[in-house]
Amino acid sequence: MNFELTEQQKLVRRSVRKFAEEVLAPVAPTFDREAKYNGDIVKELSKVNLFGIQLPEKYGGADLDSLSYAITIEEISRICASTGLMLSVHNSVGAYPIYNWGTEEQKEKYLPDIATGKKISGFSWTEPNAGSDAQGIECIMVQEGNEFVLNGSKIFVTNGSIGSVILIGTRYKTNDGQKGIATIILEKDMEGYEIGQPEDKMGVRGNITTSLYFHNIRVPKENILGSLDDGFRIAMQTLDVGRIGIAAQALGIAQAAYEHSVEYSKGRIQFKRPISQFQGISFKLAEMSTKIDAARLLIYRAAYMKDNKKRFSKESAMCKYFASKVARQVTQEAIQIHGGYGYMKDLPLERYHRDACATTIYEGTNEIMKLIIAQQILRGNL
Numbered sequence: 001m002n003f004e005l006t007e008q009q010k011l012v013r014r015s016v017r018k019f020a021e022e023v024l025a026p027v028a029p030t031f032d033r034e035a036k037y038n039g040d041i042v043k044e045l046s047k048v049n050l051f052g053i054q055l056p057e058k059y060g061g062a063d064l065d066s067l068s069y070a071i072t073i074e075e076i077s078r079i080c081a082s083t084g085l086m087l088s089v090h091n092s093v094g095a096y097p098i099y100n101w102g103t104e105e106q107k108e109k110y111l112p113d114i115a116t117g118k119k120i121s122g123f124s125w126t127e128p129n130a131g132s133d134a135q136g137i138e139c140i141m142v143q144e145g146n147e148f149v150l151n152g153s154k155i156f157v158t159n160g161s162i163g164s165v166i167l168i169g170t171r172y173k174t175n176d177g178q179k180g181i182a183t184i185i186l187e188k189d190m191e192g193y194e195i196g197q198p199e200d201k202m203g204v205r206g207n208i209t210t211s212l213y214f215h216n217i218r219v220p221k222e223n224i225l226g227s228l229d230d231g232f233r234i235a236m237q238t239l240d241v242g243r244i245g246i247a248a249q250a251l252g253i254a255q256a257a258y259e260h261s262v263e264y265s266k267g268r269i270q271f272k273r274p275i276s277q278f279q280g281i282s283f284k285l286a287e288m289s290t291k292i293d294a295a296r297l298l299i300y301r302a303a304y305m306k307d308n309k310k311r312f313s314k315e316s317a318m319c320k321y322f323a324s325k326v327a328r329q330v331t332q333e334a335i336q337i338h339g340g341y342g343y344m345k346d347l348p349l350e351r352y353h354r355d356a357c358a359t360t361i362y363e364g365t366n367e368i369m370k371l372i373i374a375q376q377i378l379r380g381n382l
């Protein structure tokens with residue numbers, strides 16, 4: 001077992017960290033405060049090739065491995081979790097399924113623009129009556145000749161306002177009475193595609209979340225991903241991949257809160273001593289560091305398993321469950337270590353905590369992660 005990063009993975013960490021500190025750090029507080037996403041950042045992210053991290057060079061991607069991808073999301077989220085979310089969703093649950101299940105025509109049509117960020121992608125499954133119960137979706141497309149006519153709505157769509165290519169889950173009904181769940185590719189400029197108002201969120205406010213409404217959208221057969229009746233399996237396997245990114249996002253947030261806490265505790269003097277010299281504080285740092293390290297190892301293992309074509313549903317659920325929980329705990333302790341200053345908006349600690357809270361919810365709540373892990377265990381995957 002080798003715990004050393006390769007030279008390329010080290011380079012990815014160094015260069016993404018430099019980019020995040022130089023380009024994202026000045027704007028991250030504004031994204032949060034104004035709940036707006038600055039389109040100029042998309043251009044900057046495109047310049048450093050962060051939109052097609054794992055796509056092959058043939059489609060304009062950087063062709064990196066999953067560990068490099070996790071490191072990238074971790075480093076971006078250490079500075080700006082909203083951007084980390086945008087990139088994680090775009091690269092994993094947006095681009096990955098098209099690459100993995102798409103026809104060559106679909107790949108050639110969508111991936112080059114996705115890889116440059118000209119088109120931002122997303123994945124939209126949640127509906128008003130279907131969250132954790134993903135099979136309960138009510139969007140429906142009914143076949144009419146060679147097309148399907150889609151109606152329904154989605155909620156809580158990450159990249160909802162800026163996304164041009166969104167994968168959605170829908171029920172379908174064919175001419176010959178066949179029914180099931182399909183994953184399809186929708187484009188923003190299709191007639192009948194409506195974007196709702198931005199949600200006013202607690203955290204990850206620099207990523208705009210919206211609803212989507214579909215009014216009699218005519219969906220050509222060419223926009224079905226994989227086979228018509230394979231939509232649910234595609235979605236579940238896509239989320240296995242996505243969770244590595246969300247776990248890495250949580251890790252980056254926790255790492256930022258921890259680094260701030262170490263620095264602050266060494267400089268803050270009370271009772272004539274730095275507060276880091278009080279065991280009550282230094283033990284908090286020890287716990288933070290241990291939990292962050294454990295989360296990182298779980299994430300890197302899931303990434304390794306994916307790249308080595310091993311089953312990784314359980315490992316991906318584990319890393320998402322653990323890293324997101326750690327992010328919530330660590331960011332809360334970081335506020336405590338900073339005392340009253342930690343509670344004020346002048347410092348980023350409260351933002352980190354608000355951002356961390358989302359990571360235990362999206363791409364499957366932590367209760368659902370435990371359900372997946374338990375199912376795997378009881379099926380014999382001990």
Ligand SMILES: Cc1cc2nc3c(=O)[nH]c(=O)nc-3n(C[C@H](O)[C@H](O)[C@H](O)COP(=O)(O)OP(=O)(O)OC[C@H]3O[C@@H](n4cnc5c(N)ncnc54)[C@H](O)[C@@H]3O)c2cc1C
Nearest residue numbers: 123124125126131132156157158361362363364365367368
């Ligand atoms: C900021 C943000 C961005 C999001 N982005 C996207 C996106 O891009 N695409 C998308 O499709 N969705 C997105 N979501 C939706 C997210 O995936 C859902 O919110 C999540 O899956 C939970 O669904 P729900 O909100 O309907 O909660 P519910 O499913 O109603 O769950 C409510 C509570 O009940 C618990 N619960 C439910 N079922 C069980 C069970 N069987 N056992 C134990 N506990 C259970 C849950 O864990 C939770 O605590 C986003 C959400 C947020 C907050």
